[in-house]
Amino acid sequence: MISWGVFHWKHAPFESPPKLLPQCRKSPLERAGVSHNLGRTTEHVSGDVGLSAGHGLSDAKKGLLLAAPPGLYAVLLLAVPLGAVLLLSFWSQDFLTLDRTFTLKNYxxxxxxxxxxxxxxxxxxxxxxxxxxxxxxxxxxxxxxxxxxxxxxxxxxxxxxxxxxxxxxxxxxxxxxxxxxxxxxxxxxxxxxxxxxxxxxxxxxxxxxxxxxxxxxxxxxxxxxxxxxxxxxxxxxxxxxxxxxxxxxxxxxxxxxxxxxxxxxxxxxxxxxxxxxxxxxxxxxxxxxxxxxxxxxxxxxxxxxxxxxxxxxxxxxxxxxxxxxxxxxxxxxxxxxxxx
Amino acid sequence: MKPLISLSGLTKSFGDVEVLKGIEAEIGEGEFFSLLGPSGCGKTTLLRIIAGFETPTSGALLLGGQNMAGVPANKRPTNMVFQSYAVFPHLSVAQNVGFGLRRSGLSQTEKGKKIEEALGMVGLAGYGGRAAHALSGGQRQRVALARALILEPKVLLLDEPLSALDKKLREQMQSELRRLQRQVGITFILVTHDQEEALIMSDRIAVMFDGQIAQLAAPQELYRRPVSRRVGDFIGVMNFLPADGRLEEGRDIVLDIAGLGRTVVEQDQCPAGFVNGSGAVGVRPESLQILFEGEQARGEVAKGEVAEVIYYGDMTYYEIALPGAPERLTVSMKNRAGRPVLERGVAARLEWDASSLIYFPA
The missing domain is CATH 1.10.3720.10 (MetI-like)
Structure with missing residues (x-):
């Protein structure tokens, strides 16, 4: 569940509408040759600005795009609190203040x-x-x-x-x-x-x-x-x-x-x-x-x-x-x- | 033929719908018997009654002289190959085939040997360890067959077992099923809507329409002497021409056939029993001949025109329009060397013989 959320969070920014990327400038990813497909999409869309953002994306990417919002939501409401709890469990309470040194005392x-x-x-x-x-x-x-x-x-x-x-x-x-x-x-x-x-x-x-x-x-x-x-x-x-x-x-x-x-x-x-x-x-x-x-x-x-x-x-x-x-x-x- | 199954006065209703209307038949030991008919004719219901999945509304089913009323499916000496094959997806091939051996009293090694034998019989030797859900349709069918035959039933019931296979595989399985049946020597009852399949495989065929057996006969008899126009139409291709018939000297039947003229046929060419008046004459495409140039007529000749040509490679089917005939006649001709394929629109001489006609009084 957690890893699922993180996975989508990591990918979500890549799925931002490609037509917003100026044609002349290549994203860092494209320069690294990671997203060949996305690069082609950029060129294709630049000639026809009216096309929707999802047009020309592969099915897998469309799927990620669809899953990105709930993925983000899951990260914010699940992974982050979970991480906070995990972190908190290694700290200790010193009367009214939190002692943030790592300890296994609670366990x-x-x-x-x-x-x-x-x-x-x-x-x-x-x-x-x-x-x-x-x-x-x-x-x-x-x-x-x-x-x-x-x-x-x-x-x-x-x-x-x-x-x-x-x-x-x-x-x-x-x-x-x-x-x-x-x-x-x-x-x-x-x-x-x-x-x-x-x-x-x-x-x-x-x-x-x-x-x-x-x-x-x-x-x-x-x-x-x-x-x-x-x-x-x-x-x-x-x-x-x-x-x-x-x-x-x-x-x-x-x-x-x-x-x-x-x-x-x-x-x-x-x-x-x-x-x-x-x-x-x-x-x-x-x-x-x-x-x-x-x-x-x-x-x-x-x-x-x-x-x-x-x-x-x-x-x-x-x-x-x-x-x-x-x-x-x-x-x-x-x-x-x-x-x- | 020693009867193994006898059906008498069998009826079955689902609510208001009468699916079977008094089935009378005897099925012999070691016979390959087919129930043939269009969908909804009750053939599958009849098979399911024999298997014990349905109870007849009235009538009796005897199996090996024993009344099967009240005997549940799991206590009957019958096994079934289902249309969907019903291979257990959670079990391996060997576990599927050995499913019914639980109470056989055999040891594990004996069971293993028997399962391997059964798999070998259906051409799946060595497949025992495979997962059933990973098999192809043809393989699943073989597993279903092995699973049923391993129990050595008195009767094997096959519910449209070949309908889901592609043509090549179906033809292969047809001859294989026939071979298997001869090998194991038990009664096979096959339900099918495919008349060709029934003709190829069966010793005898019961043609069913609307919950009744229209004709029960061996394939050749069924093809040559259909008792009704409907049976003739269902089995193979048959041409029909309107005709008037009357008895002459109480012996022969004189027919006035539209397009062919007057002729005399014998009483046994009217299998349904003769009635004075109008009716129809049926004739198979291969009983008609087109006379090519230079060929001598031996029978009677009608003149017409080629209306359609359907070329099959080894055969050519012609549709011939005869003056005076309301429908075109289909004629099948073998494509022998030196014999031309006629073109549409040319005149054709059609040779026919009174002995190949069947008369169906209306």
Whole structure:
């Protein structure tokens, strides 16, 4: 992501409209013989000033030109803050001033203080649980829509699945509080039905509540990629499997699931990566046992006024996510290659 | 012929649409059987019923004397080569071919040997390790064939297997499929809309129109004695001329043919059964001859004019306009040495023979 942004940023100035370059003067690049094509464009355009800037550019350059503005945007809003955080993590806080000498003190503290490692471990655990719960619950829904819903109704179903997104994330989290609370919808219904005597307490203000709330919030993000992967499966492959003697279950495990794996992996990553860094949900429904690493980062930055330590924690969390995601991608790639 | 499959009173409806309207047929053991017809005639539905992917609305399907009602596709002794080949893209060639061997009880080495044998049979020896998605269309087809044949089914079902291949490859696969069928000796049922393909490959052909079998016969019989004008028109090229027919002495049929005049034909030249009145006479292009200069007529002769010349290299097709005939007649002539190719507009003498005519009462 970062390198992608930098790549476009580096190229973007080269894509400035060539007709603006005076014919007599050659750009440094052209002199170096780097952009032969651009040179020709300059000559061509000089005879016909009215031509648009993109005319005569190769497809690759047109593509770069198109991608340049979002690339620039990504650099400014992603790479620069990221660099700042990285830099900050190697500085230290000296009461009210920043000490800008390079130090690994923050990392040492982050790795030695048990609380931080506990929070990181809990974040990974919760994110893992959310991911598993979301993907396992999303798969049957995606499967149902792809295989059992009439083709002309599919877009309606997908549309219905996105309905929870019509309201703000915050409101949805608050609603879960209403549902899961001590005198909440769930508890009073179960009590009213005589199923439980005392209200259930393990469903709010702990890690369970975080998992429930996040799994619901990310469900559509998991359903969509899995649905797309299932849609792409040629139905005659499933008939071929049946024809070759396999029943419904084996056809699923030998054909449908392996072919849906790209969608499942996408769903896993889409859910896992943002979940680790979530701090709104743990803050609102997590209680003391449900707090995650992002809450600690926020605390360090805003309350304890120790931005460098917060930055170091953020970098560590980011690296953990990157490594785990990479591991997931590599593992599935190997599995798909050597798969049965 | 020992019947292996028997279809009786088979019908199939999708909603209000009746796709099959009472199919009656018997398909023999070791036979190369083709279902031929234009698209939408129900031939693929019939094949899918035999495979077990569709259930008939009514009627019975017996396979080897056993009623197949309620037997799912994975429990039937049939295997199919799909139109799209349906080669599993996530598996290697060997894994594709060995897909159905999971419950065969064979050891890994036995399976490997069997897979290699099957690949050799379809001309893909040594391809086992390749990724299936990297194969060409022709190779994919061979993988699909090997994958089906390795299970030694009683019946191999082929759903328009050659329609996606280019002409050269298609012709090569036609003779190869025929060779394979003789080699393994099992029943092949081929669905095709290509009449030439059906004629080349089949022992018997069922021509289907609108959910019904119009004629079920061997290729030669089908070509020479089509039971209806529609079948004659669908198989190869056939010229049609309006004609009036009546029975003479209860035996021969006297025909008054537009453009050709009066002639007498025998009863078996009217395969659909004779009815007094008007109808049409059909005649194949190769049954008509153009008499070149100096050639003696052996049959009857009609005089006309060359209206169109289509030169094919080995053959020339002429369209001859006959006075009194509403449509031009297509005549095919072999381009022998010393025989000129006539030009448009010249007069032509057309030789014909009453024994090559087929009469279709309206």
């Amino acid at each position: 040492r503290e982050a790795f030695t203080e048990p609380l931080y490692m506990l929070l990181l471990g809990r974040s990974l655990l919760i994110a893992g649980a959310v991911t598993i719960a979301t993907v396992v619950l999303a798969f049957p829904i995606a499967y149902f829509v792809s295989f059992y819903v009439r083709p002309e109704r599919k877009s309606l179903w997908i549309f219905l699945i996105t309905i929870p997104f019509w309201t703000s994330y915050l409101i949805r989290v608050f609603l879960w509080k209403v549902i899961l609370g001590y005198n909440g919808v769930l508890n009073s219904s179960l009590q009213g039905l005589g199923i439980i005597e005392e209200p259930l307490t393990f469903i709010l203000y702990n890690a369970n509540a975080v998992v429930i709330t996040l799994a619901h919030a990310f469900a559509p993000f998991a359903i969509l990629p899995i649905f797309v992967a299932l849609e792409k499966i040629d139905r005659s492959l499933l008939e071929a499997s049946r024809d070759l003697g396999e029943g419904k279950f084996r056809t699923f495990t030998r054909v449908t699931l392996p072919l849906a794996m790209p969608g499942v992996v996408a769903a896993i990553l889409i859910v896992f990566i943002p979940t680790i860094g979530d701090y709104v949900t743990p803050r609102l429904v997590g209680g003391p046992d449900g707090l995650m690493i992002a809450n600690m980062i926020q605390t360090q930055f805003l309350k304890l006024n120790n931005a460098p330590l917060g930055a170091a924690l953020a970098v560590i969390a980011m690296l953990s996510v990157s490594l785990i995601s990479l591991g997931i991608v590599l593992a599935t790639m190997r599995w798909m290659k050597g798969g049965k």
